[in-house]
Amino acid sequence: MNLISCAALAAALCISVHAAAAAPVKIVAAENFYADVARQIGGAHVQVTSILNNPDQDPHLFEASPSVGRALTHAKIVVYNGADYDPWMDKLLSASKASDRRTIVTGQLAHKQSGDNPHLWYDPSVMPLVAKELATTLEASDPPNAQDYAKNLQSFLAALKPIDARIKAIKAKYASTPVTATEPVFGYMAKALGLDMRNEHFQLSVMNDTEPSASDTAAFESDLRNHAVKLFIYNSQASDGAATRMLALAKQSGVPVLGVTETAPAGKSFQRWMLNELAAVEKALAH
Incomplete structure (x- = not known):
């Protein structure tokens, strides 16, 4: 093999290694x-x-x-x-x-x-x-x-620090505020905010695709009709029958409602999505 061929081979090998890297x-x-x-x-x-x-x-x-x-x-x-x-x-x-x-x-x-x-x-x-x-x-x-x-x-x-700061600010203002939800999508964040989440048995039933018990349903309805909760959170990506009925009752009773999602909206970073959700929570609780 001549010198030109060796040089060409070496160059090709370098290009191949660089491309792989x-x-x-x-x-x-x-x-x-x-x-x-x-x-x-x-x-x-x-x-x-x-x-x-x-x-x-x-x-x-x-x-x-x-x-x-x-x-x-x-x-x-x-x-x-x-x-x-x-x-x-x-x-x-x-x-x-x-x-x-x-x-x-x-x-x-x-x-x-x-x-x-x-x-x-x-x-x-x-x-x-x-x-x-x-x-x-x-x-x-x-x-x-x-x-x-x-x-x-x-x-x-x-x-992530602005998210932590917003959580801290909302918790300082609204800790122990009673809220409810159709299923526990927002459960971990609600806990971080210090909110008092009610009707958790009902939520687990909806999450597990089982019909909530009559007593759990009655307790949920009572909370909405008597304004025992300050916010109703629902999964806007799901359409469970029991959850849909509760959403209608919340609106009828004048309880502020908030839809949350299980996937991020198109074009939004994880941070922006969380900040938008927190801003919506704060706005709803202020009513």
């Missing part, structure tokens, strides 16, 4: 808010696919398409909620095994068990755990860009 880390997130956090931590070094994106869709009725399975096949990192919220992910991962794929399960990070409230993203203590695990996993998967991931993590954690 520059290839983005493929991440699949079951829910769009985890996808947003993955993009914030990964920056330009990741390619993120989100599965649940539609804020008008009931996540509990989701059925995975073949394209989801294909995306998981090529993913190096997978992030999902766990805690029985997205059981279809376990099935898909079992059907598409990969030895070098890393998984991040929020329920495991938060030490939640089957039967616990699975709406973990509304717990202010949880998303920092997810972000830190993402940064650690990315640093291990892509060491050349470890400093960027560490820097992005610090930026993300700093961007």
